[in-house]
Amino acid sequence: MKPFDYLRASAPDDATRADATIIAGGTNLLDLMKLQVMSPDRLVDITRLDLDHIEDHEGGLRIGALVTNSDLAADDRIRRDYPVLSRALLAGASGQLRNKATTGGNLLQRTRCPYFTDTAQPCNKREPGSGCAAIGGQTRLHAILGASEHCIATHPSDMAVAMQALGAEIEIQETTGATRRVSIREFYRLPGDTPHIETVLAPGELITAVILPAPPKGRQVYRKVRDRASYAFALVSVAAIVDVQDGRIAAATLAFGGLAHKPWHDPAVDRALEGAEPTPELFDAAADVLLADAVGQGSNDFKIVLARRTMKAVLAEATGLKEAA
């Protein structure tokens, strides 16, 4: 592999000013370096930074960027107040990986498109302008929503789907040393004609924390459908937070994994549910909203059906319709 320099940050500024690629748990970056998909000249290791705390914050929680996926999933406050997040985390990867994987790294993990990870194939995300080998190829893991003719990849994270439903905010340290907060709803980008630009993070910027708002009312459900029972990326996943009051859905937030270039959230789906009585017909109508513009790529056409079914099953569970049945 290509030789590279390795630096260790002892303060956040070291990371943002290093002109280097950040490495946290390394579970994604090192794999991509071995495959020569990413070949940075310099790495800056941030794991010694003091960013591994979960603190009470503005009625919610502030999760340091270096909190591991294992620690986050096991945290009592997360399990009690944000079970959708805990379940999403535990649905991802394996125990060993979760012990290493960090909150910041998880948000920024790259797509699992097998053409992206194969340097012999054209890929606009890896090599802008080279084309997209996935279109017309094996697309089981690819998008049905929000894709472009330049890229049909999906974002693989489970954690980010739950955070999308929770409306988390991402705290970023800029290269100037200033800090800004961006809602996760604005953090990720659709591929458009620049699939290599995946988030609003500028080069050198460091994620320092994820901020969860106060615990939402209602039931939280995370459901992941995949090709084996564990250790596989989602074909479709759904995170749902649904509050039913007096037989009507008072509030609903749904987010979806495996369907798009980003953890998908469509406010129109939430609105289609809110105020109505939970019924299978209502769920279908909301799924119609979600999937109105869905496009299959051939081998992933089934995901349009699967997304509807998964969404309905999750809603049945979250609204109590399932127990009633």
Added chain:
Amino acid sequence: MPDTLDTHVRFGSNSGQPITRRDGRAKVTGGATFAADNSPDSVLHAVYVPATIARGRVTALDTAAAEAHPGVTHVVTPQNRPPLQGDPSDKPTMFSFRFEALQDDTVRYAGQPIALILGETLEAATEGARLLNPRYEIATPRTGLDEAAHYTFDPDAFGKPADTVHGDPEAGHAAAAHSVDVTYETAPQYHNAMETHAVVASWDGDRLSLDMPSQALSMTCAGIAYYFGIPAENVTLRSPYLGGGFGSKAIPTGPYVLAVLAARMTGRPVKMMLTRQQMFGPVGHRGQTRQRLRLGTDAEGRLTVLDHAGLSATSTFDDFIEPAANASQGLYAAGALRSTHSAVRLDVGTPGPMRAPGEASGSAALECAMDEMAETLGMDPLEFRLRNYAETEPGTGKPFSSKALRECYAQGAERFGWADRPLQPGQMRDADGLRVGWGMGTAFFPCPMFMAEANATLRADGTAMVETSAADMGQGAWTALAQIAADSLGLPLDQVEFRAGHSGLPDAGVAGGSGHTATAGSALHAAGGDVIRQLGEIAAADPDSPLHGAGNAGFTARDGRLYVAGDDSRSDAFADILARAGGAEVSGAGSASRAPEAAEAHAMNAHGAVFAEVKVDPDLCQMRVTRLVGAFAAGRIINPRLAESQLYGGMIWGLSFALHEEARHDPARGHIVNADLAGYHVPVNADVHGLDVISVHEDDPYVNALGVKGVGEIGITGTVGAIGNAIWHATGKRVRRFPIRIDDLLGD
């Protein structure tokens, strides 16, 4: 029972014991040395460059860029590759296939080696390989079964299965009152042993030393020696441990030859270890199949015909035709039997034997077709199989050497609770509303023996050393074979030093075909017997021995003592006999192969019955195999713990075949898209729920003196069909392609 059994076989305290693996501690503590753990001084690292297209020609390589990279010492391409003495297309041993070792610039499959980089470090060689940046002239690849012409072939060599017809199939079809005509497909699968292929090669003059995993040490030495023009005895091969083989480590392939060539070219030891991605190409796989099964029965459900036609994919440059249709020979008592094979040449590496070659794919289709036939008849699938139970070998009428399949059905069905199964599909739900289905399949596997030799030496102190070049792929040869050897000498296991895994030892043959314990074990058994015979002669002739003059009565050996047969009051310790004889050692030799008369007179197979419960989410169609019960009759079980592990492993493999394993080719480019273990799924622990193995007692006086059949592969057979049938039973939907996936059940 023939009288030979009692006089030739001693069963001491070792066989039959569930002894833990003798190499287990070494493996879990890192003490076991696998091939790539060897790093001789001045070793060079070899990395080959795999073709990234599936068909065409290499037109340019940036050799200068690769050579200029610090640490890269050599760049080998078809232009400068030193000659081999044997042509890679020749077949020096029984299991030989043409391999790619930089003969020319043609690309025949994705993953084919197209250049070799040597470097002082693995990292340097890897970067050199990247810098080579191949350019190609691309031709349209063919990777689907209908993308090239189908052909038939003469069954003149290994890998070209014969067609077999017994009775009159057309008459059988004509006479059928009920029939099914169904076509099943199975996906390409890649062995993917935990230990990828690896070799450390070094030359000393015209002598070659190899550390590499091998399932067939002497055949590998003979093969490699041929390509380098040296006598086989000049090759020393050490293969003490294999991290799995599954058939792919029985045959030396192109990457091995390239590493050996590089060592000769440079005069330095060379190490090569394949990456996981490189396991999908030049080192064999299970070819995809399409199998048409036409079954007919009379009004009572007796098979009038079992007609199985298999189409198997092979490469464009050699034939390994998955003998899938042969799975229908030998199992059910059909009035007429026909198994035929055809093939199609695709732009893939040559397939090869992969755990239960032929039987795994063939059984998958056969057992589902049997289920479909039972459905058509409105008959319970187990009852249907019993109705067609073969009392003698179908077609030939030969008696079976032993066949406890009826007991397998009965015990498996009892443990599973099969009697409560509703006939119709879609009848059962669990408390969570999941659909539940029950299916079954018959397990069947031949029990071949190969040829093996062994030596045994009883030392002056009464301990022994036994040796044979056996291969432990993880199945437990270090343990089970030592148990047999210890029994043959009448010694406790810990007093026997067992040497294996080295080509300098007597030839143990092939660890394959589920025949290694039977074959190498029989040779060890004979070698020990030879020692005991000689020891008895010494004792009988020794006036000071309590055994003096008892030679005619015969002796038995037990716990380090020789006893007069049938008279426990007269015995003598091994060490005492040898001490009085002047402290000499006694050495014996043994060999083994199947007795031709026994093979002529009997059909020999292992059998079993597998029952599966599958739960299917009614909306999302996720499938979970919640219970698998397998009852197997496979002759004498030397070590129940190890045998059970093999059967568990086989059944999990069956689950993998049914629901997970599949190499997916890019339709346009032809390469395998999921060439790593994140994309190429095998089951994880969470996919495997209840696993239950029943070992059904079976005495077999004919297979060999030990009565051992084999358990390495049979667990896959039966299981795939049982799971497919259970999915139908849960959902009412027949999916006729493996692996079965969510989208096959989803509908719209």
